[in-house]
Amino acid sequence: MSTESVPDWPPAVAGGTGSPDESYLLRLYVTGVTPNSVRAIANLKRICEEHLQGRYQLEVIDIYQQPELATHEQVIAAPTLIKELPLPLRRIIGDLSNSERVLVGLNLRRRD
Amino acid sequence: MNPEKPLLPKSPTGIQGLDEITGGGLPTGRPTLVCGDAGCGKTLLAMEFLVRGATRFNEPGVFMAFEETGAELAQNVASLGFDLDALIAAGRLVVDYVYIERSEIEETGEFDLEGLFVRLGYAIDSIGARRVVLDTVETLFAGLPNPLILRAELRRLFRWLKDRGVTAIITGERGAGSLTRQGLEEYVSDCVIVLDHRVKDLISTRRLRVVKYRGSTHGTNEYPFVIDSDGIAVLPITSLGLGHSASTERVSSGIPRLDAMLAGAGFYRGSSILVSGTAGTGKTSLAGHFAAAACGRGERVLFFAFEESPSQIVRNLGSVGIDLAPWVAKGLLRFLAARPTVAGLELHLTTMHKAILEFRPHIVIIDPLNSFISAGNEIEVKAMLLRLLDFLKMSQITGFFTKLTAGGSALEHTDAAISSLIDSWLVLLAIESGGERNRAFSILKSRGMAHSNQTREFLLTAQGVELRDVYVGPGGVLTGSARLTQEAQDAAAQLARRHEIAHGQRELEHRRATLEAQIASLRNEFAIQEADTLAAVERHQAREAQLDQERADMAASRKADAPGTDGGQS
Numbered sequence: 001m002s003t004e005s006v007p008d009w010p011p012a013v014a015g016g017t018g019s020p021d022e023s024y025l026l027r028l029y030v031t032g033v034t035p036n037s038v039r040a041i042a043n044l045k046r047i048c049e050e051h052l053q054g055r056y057q058l059e060v061i062d063i064y065q066q067p068e069l070a071t072h073e074q075v076i077a078a079p080t081l082i083k084e085l086p087l088p089l090r091r092i093i094g095d096l097s098n099s100e101r102v103l104v105g106l107n108l109r110r111r112d
Numbered sequence: 113m114n115p116e117k118p119l120l121p122k123s124p125t126g127i128q129g130l131d132e133i134t135g136g137g138l139p140t141g142r143p144t145l146v147c148g149d150a151g152c153g154k155t156l157l158a159m160e161f162l163v164r165g166a167t168r169f170n171e172p173g174v175f176m177a178f179e180e181t182g183a184e185l186a187q188n189v190a191s192l193g194f195d196l197d198a199l200i201a202a203g204r205l206v207v208d209y210v211y212i213e214r215s216e217i218e219e220t221g222e223f224d225l226e227g228l229f230v231r232l233g234y235a236i237d238s239i240g241a242r243r244v245v246l247d248t249v250e251t252l253f254a255g256l257p258n259p260l261i262l263r264a265e266l267r268r269l270f271r272w273l274k275d276r277g278v279t280a281i282i283t284g285e286r287g288a289g290s291l292t293r294q295g296l297e298e299y300v301s302d303c304v305i306v307l308d309h310r311v312k313d314l315i316s317t318r319r320l321r322v323v324k325y326r327g328s329t330h331g332t333n334e335y336p337f338v339i340d341s342d343g344i345a346v347l348p349i350t351s352l353g354l355g356h357s358a359s360t361e362r363v364s365s366g367i368p369r370l371d372a373m374l375a376g377a378g379f380y381r382g383s384s385i386l387v388s389g390t391a392g393t394g395k396t397s398l399a400g401h402f403a404a405a406a407c408g409r410g411e412r413v414l415f416f417a418f419e420e421s422p423s424q425i426v427r428n429l430g431s432v433g434i435d436l437a438p439w440v441a442k443g444l445l446r447f448l449a450a451r452p453t454v455a456g457l458e459l460h461l462t463t464m465h466k467a468i469l470e471f472r473p474h475i476v477i478i479d480p481l482n483s484f485i486s487a488g489n490e491i492e493v494k495a496m497l498l499r500l501l502d503f504l505k506m507s508q509i510t511g512f513f514t515k516l517t518a519g520g521s522a523l524e525h526t527d528a529a530i531s532s533l534i535d536s537w538l539v540l541l542a543i544e545s546g547g548e549r550n551r552a553f554s555i556l557k558s559r560g561m562a563h564s565n566q567t568r569e570f571l572l573t574a575q576g577v578e579l580r581d582v583y584v585g586p587g588g589v590l591t592g593s594a595r596l597t598q599e600a601q602d603a604a605a606q607l608a609r610r611h612e613i614a615h616g617q618r619e620l621e622h623r624r625a626t627l628e629a630q631i632a633s634l635r636n637e638f639a640i641q642e643a644d645t646l647a648a649v650e651r652h653q654a655r656e657a658q659l660d661q662e663r664a665d666m667a668a669s670r671k672a673d674a675p676g677t678d679g680g681q682s
Contacts, residue, residue: 031226039221063227067234070227074211077256078226093256094221105218 024048024056024106025085031078032064036095040079043096051108083107120327123171123243123279126164127157129346133322133331138303143270143280145300147292148307153318153339154283155180156189157307158245160343161281163194165243166204171279173243174235175207176228178251182207192343206235212255219257225265229272236278244273244280250294263294270299291323302326308334317457320346338462345462347499358382358560363475363510365398366405369579373555373564379536380560381474382508384501386481386531388515389540393551394572395514396420398538399477400429400436401577402512407439411474415447416464418483422447425479433576446471457496465503476504481513501533535559540570543591550592553579569595 028044030037041060048056063070063078073082077093083106092105103109122136131137138144138161146154162173177185185207186196199205208231236244249269252262273280282300284292291297297304304324310317319334337346362377371378379385385402387395403413417425425447426436439445448467450460468476481497504511513534531537536558542549553570555563568579569591583590583598590598 029227031224031230034226036222036224043221063230067230070230071208071234075227075231076210076212076225076252077223077228078230079223080227081220089216090218091216092218092220094219094223097221098219101218101220105220 022055022086024052024083026056026106027059027061027073027082027084029061029063029070029073029075029078029080029082032062034078037062037079039095039097040081043099043102044081047096047099047102047106051103051106081105122328123165124169125161126168127160127344127346128342129335129337130157130320130344133320133335133346134303134325135328135330138279138281139325139327140279141274141277142302143273143282143300144303144305145282145284145292145297146305146307147284147286147297149286149309152307152309153337153344154307155185155247156192156339157305157344158247158281158283159185159189159194160192162205162243162245163189163196163199165279166199171242172204172239173206173245174232174239174241174278175205175245175247176232176235177207177209177247178212179248181209192339192341194343203239206239206241208232208235210251212251214255217256223258223261225252225262225269228265229269233276236276242278244278245283246280247283248285249282250284250292250296253294259294266294266296267299307337336457336461338459340459340462340466342466345466347461347465357508359508364405364409366401366403366408367398367577367579369568370577373566373568373579374536374558375561375563377561379510379558381510382505383535383559384504384511384513384533385536385538386513386515386534387538387540388517390517390542393540393542394570394577395516395540396425396479397429397432397434397572397577398540399479399512399514400425400432400434403445403475403477404434404436404439406475407436407442407444411444412471413439413445413475413477414467414471414473415445415477415479416467417447417449417479418451419480421449431574432572433574446473457493461496461500464500468503468507468509473509475510475512477512477514479514481515483516498533536563546592546594548592552582552591 026044026048028040030040044058048058061069063075069075075082079093079095081092081096081102083090083092086107090105090107092102096102100109121140122134122138123140124131124137125134146157148154159175162175165171165173175185180188182196182200189196196205196207200207210228210231232244235241246269249266252266253259256262270280270282282296284294284296286306287293287295291304291306301324303322303326306321306323308319308321310319318337318339320337321334322330322332335346337344359381361381362379363381364371364378365374387398389395399415403415406413415422415425420428422440426440429436436445440447446467448463450463464476482493501511534557537556539554539556541552543552544550551570551572552567554567555565557563567582569582571578571580583595
């Protein structure tokens, strides 16, 4: 399990365009070090730093290592980012290269 | 495996009939596509494949459900006697429900279905599965964006399944113009099975067809199948040839006179017997005799009744002296009664099939056969009966069928043109004349024996069926009262003739007596006359003698010498 937790949890600073008080619990399910996985991790970190700085917790889970979590969390596509909190739960699939859609998925931007 | 003739390894499905059609089962280590419309039994077939694999063939399985949750599946198949929870607890089965909710998903770039692979691989490894079912993988197309990626990933998935060496069933909904909506048949090309569910004349029939089986021969027909309390049963009976052996053993019809007509010994065991006739000619009574005789020999009889309830049959046959109730109580006779329209032909056939396999009867009676006509069209009925007869013959079961002939149609006509399948055909007909209906009976054909060609009068008495000679004379064939009348007339005429002869004899006797009396009286007369005459002669002689004496005395007294006499010497 490779988990990266951002140390300053709970968030101290409000930012981004979503509801400023909400803190985010994100889990990113990747498959080893495939190009999609690597890209997804990099993209997600960038987006979080830009929009959710200080108010998010991110777990990166390698389903090769923990396949039972893939079953348990209903992961089909890889990579899959699950926004556990705030509700509603959302599944954002793909390498997260389309930042606009990631933000829509994270409820940080309205769907046009 | 035989190196000279390498055969494709196959994994038996354990589904009744399917393994016969496919020549042993599905291709081992390869994916098979099962497609069909909604509600045609895809999921069930796939589930039975897994359950049978886990319970009979020691091959644990993984069921990846895209449409139903594990709990729903377990409930749905519980009615078929599959206990999924127990199998799961025993580590013989894994049910993985794949939840996809389109509204929760946002696509943000390139992705693959590695999550699915991981889950499947994990499930397979956790129980050492040899079988996998994906039901219905096409749901992914509705739940995930980007069909291009999905297609590529599915292709990879099927390849991956092959590499894992698991025997897989992939189900797919039937699409317009193609076997599946997403054209899965392009990827899964080793074996394709199509299920179909047709409703015709309000009766539904399920059918199964193996469209393709790479590297193997297979039955190509559409085979009806049913889903009942034991799962799926496919009927591949038409694949059987005419290879049944013919028994020379004979079985009694239960009517001695009929046995006599059938070359003295009755029907052949394992033959098909048809009794046809118009309404009320005694077909069921013949069947009852046959059944009672078989039970009397200790054989088991299975009676399929399609017009009367068992108790009605027992009561009605009791009225003609055939008591079936003891045999039912003994377990030698079993009735199965159902309306022909209660189900499609195939369900009937399967029900009968299963009942026969379970009861293992020596004799099967179907009364009446042609009630199926109302449950299907002629071609289907014939196909079904052919399969049934084949099955009975293969099992050396004697089949006894009755058939109602519609009034006015030719006696030799059978609705489903089944006559060619029948070995012995008995015809009952009603003869209406002189204000009454009488039954006549004859044997239309009986293969392999020198049977009687005579028509008999068929009587239903309180002691059962009785066959009588009909009156054949100058007046034609007479039955019933006409026959009795004719017989009475004949008897009267004979009596009259006998009387006449007796009379003549008596007269002769009388005349003889008279004549003899006359002769006696004449004799008497003659005797009297004779006596008179003799007396007269005597008297006359006595008189003569006296006269002579007198004359001599006279002469002596006169002392006259008589010239005629020597006077000196007297």
